[in-house]
Amino acid sequence: MKKLLVRGWWTWILVVFLVGCGNEVLVKTDDDIIPEPIVEQPVIEEPVIEEPVVDSDDSEEPDAIEVVEELDYEMVRPDESGEIMIVMYHNLSETNTTYSRTIESFKSDLQRLFDMGFSAVSMKDYIDGNFDIEAGRTPVVLTFDDGHRSNFNYLETEDGLEIDPDCVVGILDAFYIDNPTFGKAAIFYLNAGNPFGQPKYIEQKLQYLFDHGYEIGNHAYNHEDLTKLDAEGIQRALGKNTTHFNNLNEKLVMESLALPYGKSPQNDDLRPYVLKGQFEGFEYSNHTVLRVGWKPYVPVYHVDFNKSGVHRVQSGDGDMQLSWWLDEYEKNPQRRFVSDGLENRISVPSLHLNRINVDAISDKEVFEFDLENY
Numbered sequence: 093m094k095k096l097l098v099r100g101w102w103t104w105i106l107v108v109f110l111v112g113c114g115n116e117v118l119v120k121t122d123d124d125i126i127p128e129p130i131v132e133q134p135v136i137e138e139p140v141i142e143e144p145v146v147d148s149d150d151s152e153e154p155d156a157i158e159v160v161e162e163l164d165y166e167m168v169r170p171d172e173s174g175e176i177m178i179v180m181y182h183n184l185s186e187t188n189t190t191y192s193r194t195i196e197s198f199k200s201d202l203q204r205l206f207d208m209g210f211s212a213v214s215m216k217d218y219i220d221g222n223f224d225i226e227a228g229r230t231p232v233v234l235t236f237d238d239g240h241r242s243n244f245n246y247l248e249t250e251d252g253l254e255i256d257p258d259c260v261v262g263i264l265d266a267f268y269i270d271n272p273t274f275g276k277a278a279i280f281y282l283n284a285g286n287p288f289g290q291p292k293y294i295e296q297k298l299q300y301l302f303d304h305g306y307e308i309g310n311h312a313y314n315h316e317d318l319t320k321l322d323a324e325g326i327q328r329a330l331g332k333n334t335t336h337f338n339n340l341n342e343k344l345v346m347e348s349l350a351l352p353y354g355k356s357p358q359n360d361d362l363r364p365y366v367l368k369g370q371f372e373g374f375e376y377s378n379h380t381v382l383r384v385g386w387k388p389y390v391p392v393y394h395v396d397f398n399k400s401g402v403h404r405v406q407s408g409d410g411d412m413q414l415s416w417w418l419d420e421y422e423k424n425p426q427r428r429f430v431s432d433g434l435e436n437r438i439s440v441p442s443l444h445l446n447r448i449n450v451d452a453i454s455d456k457e458v459f460e461f462d463l464e465n466y
């Protein structure tokens with residue numbers, strides 16, 4: 093039996109269930125668009141009805157039903173309360189270390205993620221809880237700290253500037269062309285010093301990132317250890333950095349912070365400045381604050397979500413690093429966030445409904461369902 097919880101600003105959604113064989117057909121309408129009265133679809137007063145009546149041959153009247161979506165819950169087995177990895181990379185180099193990855197290893201990471209059903213999403217989408225990925229896939233956020241040149245390198249050729257095919261941006265661009273289902277998203281956590289190692293091209297690079305869906309985040313002006321600063325110092329380190337990059341490109345906004353050294357102020361009075369503050373009249377705010385390593389995290393509407401201490405998974409092949417976690421997900425795939433592919437719905441097995449913080453959800457419905465062997 094399936095149950096429906098509805099939250100949100102709309103007044104109602106039409107839902108028609110096909111009970112049996114695990115299939116269902118969902119008919120959703122948008123009250124802002126649908127002319128009244130709606131005569132062809134049954135208005136469901138109760139969460140459960142016995143017999144579905146679905147008129148699916150409505151192609152002549154596209155305005156009558158905005159979206160007709162079908163999802164085989166038995167087959168897809170979504171769980172939008174599950175774990176999400178925010179992967180932490182730094183440099184690409186000749187050897188695999190804690191803070192560097194070879195080009196080949198990075199490419200094989202992407203391939204394995206893709207093959208295992210992951211799709212890259214932006215930090216903004218993670219913050220908003222909006223995942224525009226196919227049903228059955230798992231979001232992953234790719235992050236790169238410190239603005240190494242290997243993250244974004246231009247080659248100067250006779251024909252002009254070309255993106256180095258072996259830098260992170262070049263590799264992600266190419267991987268997306270070959271595997272569009274993977275998506276194209278990454279966030280680079282930058283310091284003001286010499287981001288991406290080619291000062292004369294920094295504005296061009298930032299514009300490219302903006303134009304191609306990449307993001308930048310705050311990593312403090314001079315990679316300061318925030319545990320050693322007072323309120324003024326923290327605000328200078330974070331606010332000065334956002335101001336600096338805002339002056340270079342006002343469209344690229346820093347809305348999240350990767351803590352330098354993974355260290356957050358110990359003093360409770362100082363911690364709020366990591367989230368919000370101002371420097372010389374310029375206000376900054378961080379919707380998420382990322383730590384260093386060692387485990388996957390949860391969606392923003394999960395009861396355990398703490399925006400001041402979002403965990404990341406370190407790239408690499410050691411214990412509790414990316415390869416280790418992918419091995420773990422092969423053994424225990426039910427741990428993962430699995431998308432229902434539906435924009436306005438958060439699908440959660442009944443067993444995991446207690447993970448959902450309904451107060452953190454304002455514009456989506458929470459859909460609870462039961463499956464065997466979940």
Ligand SMILES: [Zn+2]
Pocket residue numbers: 237238311315352353
């Ligand atoms: Zn760093």
